[in-house]
Amino acid sequence: MRWEAAPDLLSGDEPVALLGVRLETVADVRRLHETLLVPMLRAGVPVLVECDVTPDELDVARFVEPGFEHAHTLERLRWLVARATVGDPRFAGPTTIEPHRPLDPSQLAAARAPGGVVQVIAPAGSGKTTVLVERVRELLARGADPERVLCMTFNDPAAAELRTRLEAAGAGRVAARTFHSVGRRIIAAHGLLEGRELHHGWTVPQWARFARQAAAEVGGTVPEPAELPGLVSSIRLGELMSPQEWEDACPQDEHARVVARVYTLVEREKARGRLYDFDDMIVHAVRLLRAHREVRERWQGAFEHVLVDEYQDIEPAQELLVRMLAAPHDDLFVVGDEDQTLYGWRRASVRTMLDLERAFPALHRVALEFNYRCTPEVVRASAALIARNRKRFAKPIKPAPGREDGGARAIRIARYPESTPGAAPRLLARKLAAYGRGEIVVLGRTINALRPFALAAADAGVRISGPEELFESAGAQETLEAYFAVLAEPRAATEADVRVILRRPSRGFGLDAAARVVDALARGASLGRAVEQLPDEGWKVSRAGEQLGALVAARDAAAVIRRLRVDGLDRYFDEVARASARPDRDDRKVLDEAEQEARGQSVAEYAAVLDSRRLSLRRARDERGGIELTTVHRAKGRQWPRVVVVACDEGVLPHRNALNALADAVAAGEGVEAERRIAYVAFTRATEELSILHTEGRHSRFLHDAGLVAEPVPETAKPADPDPPSRAGFWEPPRLPSSTRATGERGTALESAAEALGDHAGTVGEFLDTVEALTENERARVLKAVGLGAEAAVPDLPPKTRRSLAATLRVMARR
Numbered sequence: 001m002r003w004e005a006a007p008d009l010l011s012g013d014e015p016v017a018l019l020g021v022r023l024e025t026v027a028d029v030r031r032l033h034e035t036l037l038v039p040m041l042r043a044g045v046p047v048l049v050e051c052d053v054t055p056d057e058l059d060v061a062r063f064v065e066p067g068f069e070h071a072h073t074l075e076r077l078r079w080l081v082a083r084a085t086v087g088d089p090r091f092a093g094p095t096t097i098e099p100h101r102p103l104d105p106s107q108l109a110a111a112r113a114p115g116g117v118v119q120v121i122a123p124a125g126s127g128k129t130t131v132l133v134e135r136v137r138e139l140l141a142r143g144a145d146p147e148r149v150l151c152m153t154f155n156d157p158a159a160a161e162l163r164t165r166l167e168a169a170g171a172g173r174v175a176a177r178t179f180h181s182v183g184r185r186i187i188a189a190h191g192l193l194e195g196r197e198l199h200h201g202w203t204v205p206q207w208a209r210f211a212r213q214a215a216a217e218v219g220g221t222v223p224e225p226a227e228l229p230g231l232v233s234s235i236r237l238g239e240l241m242s243p244q245e246w247e248d249a250c251p252q253d254e255h256a257r258v259v260a261r262v263y264t265l266v267e268r269e270k271a272r273g274r275l276y277d278f279d280d281m282i283v284h285a286v287r288l289l290r291a292h293r294e295v296r297e298r299w300q301g302a303f304e305h306v307l308v309d310e311y312q313d314i315e316p317a318q319e320l321l322v323r324m325l326a327a328p329h330d331d332l333f334v335v336g337d338e339d340q341t342l343y344g345w346r347r348a349s350v351r352t353m354l355d356l357e358r359a360f361p362a363l364h365r366v367a368l369e370f371n372y373r374c375t376p377e378v379v380r381a382s383a384a385l386i387a388r389n390r391k392r393f394a395k396p397i398k399p400a401p402g403r404e405d406g407g408a409r410a411i412r413i414a415r416y417p418e419s420t421p422g423a424a425p426r427l428l429a430r431k432l433a434a435y436g437r438g439e440i441v442v443l444g445r446t447i448n449a450l451r452p453f454a455l456a457a458a459d460a461g462v463r464i465s466g467p468e469e470l471f472e473s474a475g476a477q478e479t480l481e482a483y484f485a486v487l488a489e490p491r492a493a494t495e496a497d498v499r500v501i502l503r504r505p506s507r508g509f510g511l512d513a514a515a516r517v518v519d520a521l522a523r524g525a526s527l528g529r530a531v532e533q534l535p536d537e538g539w540k541v542s543r544a545g546e547q548l549g550a551l552v553a554a555r556d557a558a559a560v561i562r563r564l565r566v567d568g569l570d571r572y573f574d575e576v577a578r579a580s581a582r583p584d585r586d587d588r589k590v591l592d593e594a595e596q597e598a599r600g601q602s603v604a605e606y607a608a609v610l611d612s613r614r615l616s617l618r619r620a621r622d623e624r625g626g627i628e629l630t631t632v633h634r635a636k637g638r639q640w641p642r643v644v645v646v647a648c649d650e651g652v653l654p655h656r657n658a659l660n661a662l663a664d665a666v667a668a669g670e671g672v673e674a675e676r677r678i679a680y681v682a683f684t685r686a687t688e689e690l691s692i693l694h695t696e697g698r699h700s701r702f703l704h705d706a707g708l709v710a711e712p713v714p715e716t717a718k719p720a721d722p723d724p725p726s727r728a729g730f731w732e733p734p735r736l737p738s739s740t741r742a743t744g745e746r747g748t749a750l751e752s753a754a755e756a757l758g759d760h761a762g763t764v765g766e767f768l769d770t771v772e773a774l775t776e777n778e779r780a781r782v783l784k785a786v787g788l789g790a791e792a793a794v795p796d797l798p799p800k801t802r803r804s805l806a807a808t809l810r811v812m813a814r815r
């Protein structure tokens with residue numbers, strides 16, 4: 001029979017017999033399980049299968065699915081066959097229990113959905129926690145053991161909130177945990193944390209130290225320290241590779257090699273100090289579960305029903321953890337909104353929600369329909385806006401029934417002229433002064449967009465709170481502050497500032513150069529002379545001395561900035577943007593704005609301006625009682641009565657870098673679509689009043705998409721000079737872990753082979769002969785790449801060689 005005919009069999013309750021089924025490949029197993037048995041059992045169709053073998057007779061080693069998408073299908077099929085014969089509560093029908101609070105029909109349909117994999121599409125404000133809690137009640141009413149229901153969320157506050165809500169709904173015995181806490185529990189139970197302490201992360205100077213050492217060891221330029229935590233996490237969580245595996249498998253460009261070495265150094269340092277970090281909780285849990293069947297079975301048995309909140313933000317390693325825990329019975333209830341996927345650069349992809357069906361073809365999908373949070377005006381505008389995206393589920397999003405229009409205050413658009421850039425921040429500061437924390441929020445696309453508003457608020461005496469980078473500058477802002485501080489008062493230069501100067505742009509000096517320069521400056525040397533005294537290679541010293549000496553001689557502060565940019569600062573930040581996982585670095589823009597602002601000011605005057613701003617922001621900071629000025633990313637999942645979105649301009653939102661995103665990223669739903677999602681999240685934070693500020697003649701295209709301004713984007717508003725494409729905007733289209741990204745059958749076979757290497761008892765040649773997907777030439781190439789003869793015995797290979805052999809196969813799997 002043809003598999004495609006299967007859906008026709010699902011109607012009616014006539015028993016179905018599938019005869020002559022042959023299970024030869026993993027794909028056959030997957031089809032039998034996902035496309036036939038699960039839907040039939042769910043539809044209550046009695047089914048008899050006649051197979052050439054029973055699932056129990058299949059050799060697990062041959063049917064290994066390293067693929068993430070279809071993790072452990074054979075185990076799932078075996079479970080289904082064993083359980084389905086004795087009746088499975090998973091396929092029980094809905095109950096008729098009274099909901100814990102009034103629910104609308106779409107919410108009720110979600111909570112009462114059949115067992116198995118259920119995906120709830122929950123637009124902003126649609127009551128997803130209400131649904132999750134009701135689903136838990138439904139499971140309990142169907143007979144689930146509360147101890148074996150697990151709700152998973154991203155962060156502690158969300159877990160705490162869910163716990164409270166579960167308790168209030170009479171389901172207090174059900175656990176609500178973060179991904180990290182689940183991972184931690186698993187690795188702790190298997191002794192991986194014994195004698196180890198939690199490490200909360202390295203400081204930027206510590207990253208800088210790793211960066212310098214790595215660059216010195218492998219020979220390359222020093223990477224930007226602030227980018228390193230994200231890059232190392234991407235290797236760990238995106239690739240699931242150990243330092244050695246990654247050093248063997250990483251791309252061979254200079255930057256990648258230096259970052260790979262940073263990863264090695266960081267892991268070494270952690271091992272020395274007996275430390276573990278947050279990523280370890282996920283990475284090690286996943287590795288344990290994947291590698292050891294008995295561990296997997298233990299934890300799969302611990303949780304019969306898995307529910308996940310905010311599924312759109314899940315990243316591949318977390319998703320793998322969830323799927324492994326939910327298998328083999330696959331009772332998985334996920335709630336999320338693809339329109340609110342914001343973390344492309346953190347490996348979350350809009351595709352995760354859209355493609356869930358590929359992994360679970362039998363999944364049951366329900367979309368919630370009403371936005372209970374926002375005024376009808378905001379619901380309509382935001383729905384019109386997001387409807388312009390292509391990478392989403394098309395769905396109606398309606399205002400809550402009976403909610404009255406908000407009137408003139410519901411949405412206000414304010415334009416301010418470009419010629420007086422300080423006017424809008426000052427006006428807003430006056431407005432903020434009338435409110436308390438929690439009553440209003442100021443949202444910006446980036447820290448740079450927020451900065452003028454934060455400064456004006458500070459000047460007006462408003463207490464403020466916000467992300468760390470608003471108060472402790474980074475990137476180009478930090479660089480300018482360091483240069484001007486040192487140029488204005490060289491004798492008082494700090495080592496931290498001088499280190500920034502010597503690194504941005506990179507001047508190739510050794511580890512102790514900054515301390516020597518500070519010494520020389522303190523003794524009265526000029527900046528140029530202080531550098532020229534370094535005992536380093538002559539050409540480096542003389543070029544840097546000349547460049548820095550020229551800064552001292554520059555006519556005014558703007559000339560200093562111009563000179564710096566020409567001497568390599570622009571190039572330096574272009575490189576940073578290219579290597580960065582983040583799409584929204586504003587360094588070039590910060591330099592543009594500073595250069596313009598510094599015109600006609602002396603170095604001392606501009607240094608004083610920068611210094612007083614920094615101080616004024618720090619003085620106004622009040623994290624407990626201050627009005628929040630924050631980025632849209634950080635506002636996700638929250639709401640305020642009044643929301644002010646600032647700088648809703650082309651080039652800011654959408655960010656100009658997104659307009660330049662690479663084709664791969666655009667295909668994965670990044671680029672302008674990702675920016676539109678950010679605008680959607682920003683607009684839907686308001687419960688009563690939404691104010692949007694934009695520069696006259698430069699308004700964001702999203703205001704037009706939302707039907708809030710008549711004119712589409714004026715030609716003049718198009719950003720002239722986007723920064724260079726960042727690496728795909730957003731890392732690359734977020735990827736599954738390496739061993740799950742194999743393309744096609746050949747890729748899967750090679751991945752399986754890499755996994756199976758550890759169990760092979762014969763020679764390398766014999767092992768490679770078992771890998772049918774390899775050609776003769778490729779076998780020879782693999783041997784050459786790892787420097788082995790065919791006769792070497794696999795069990796005798798040193799661990800490093802074995803890893804490199806596996807890594808070589810994995811790299812081939814991805815081709």
Ligand SMILES: Nc1ncnc2c1ncn2[C@@H]1O[C@H](COP(=O)(O)OP(=O)(O)OP(=O)(O)O)[C@@H](O)[C@H]1O
Pocket residue numbers: 102103104107122123124125126127128129130131372373637
């Ligand atoms: N059926 C309903 N009728 C009226 N109000 C509802 C209903 N469902 C949810 N709400 C309200 O909508 C708001 C959001 O609900 P809830 O707190 O459950 O969702 P959430 O987890 O905050 O997620 P979301 O981001 O979807 O709002 C709450 O104020 C809640 O009281």
